[in-house]
């Protein structure tokens with residue numbers, strides 16, 4: 001089993017890198033393979049809102065970095081996102097990546113019922129809002145969020161400062177342990193207890209019969 005670890009910070013060696021490293025170490029100790037993707041410093045442009053991927057399952061933008069990273073995530077069993085808080089939200093590069101990663105997979109099952117977790121990294125404020133943002137991507141995709149038993153966030157400004165936030169690091173280690181446990185439980189029971197079939201559901205745009213956007 002494998003978990004992809006996303007570093008959502010443009011700083012390759014900052015606090016998110018420490019979080020990613022510690023999270024990966026706990027997973028590896030539990031027998032889960034990990035791979036780091038340095039998404040925050042990739043040059044990834046945002047979703048164009050063309051809706052083409054809703055029909056094809058693939059974003060029309062042909063940036064190899066994006067598609068390569070997305071494939072690795074769809075093939076893995078788990079996804080962990082370490083993200084810095086920028087103005088109580090996430091950096092633009094990470095938002096561009098997540099919008100496209102999750103939107104092109106709508107209905108495709110590349111993310112459905114995979115285990116997800118996240119950790120926000122901030123100097124002082126915005127962690128709760130950022131975690132909500134990331135968890136909502138995961139919820140919409142039908143992912144299973146690993147319990148963190150405390151808010152999954154650590155505090156620090158300069159690279160490495162998070163190492164002094166002992167409570168945050170303890171919560172992080174607990175989340176990684178829970179993620180490994182969930183992944184192993186799902187693997188062990190997959191024959192015995194297959195997931196329920198997905199019912200086809202109506203699409204309504206609140207009050208009207210819904211459909212895909214046919215603007216362009």
Ligand SMILES: Cc1cc2nc3c(=O)[nH]c(=O)nc-3n(C[C@H](O)[C@H](O)[C@H](O)COP(=O)(O)O)c2cc1C
Pocket residue numbers: 009010011013014015016017084085086087088089121122123124125126156157158159
């Ligand atoms: C553009 C920008 C905006 C930021 N906004 C916030 C913020 O709203 N709240 C906060 O607590 N820290 C904020 N920070 C501080 C970072 O979250 C903090 O330095 C964090 O450790 C960065 O993680 P990294 O070292 O992995 O890049 C901001 C930093 C930058 C560069």
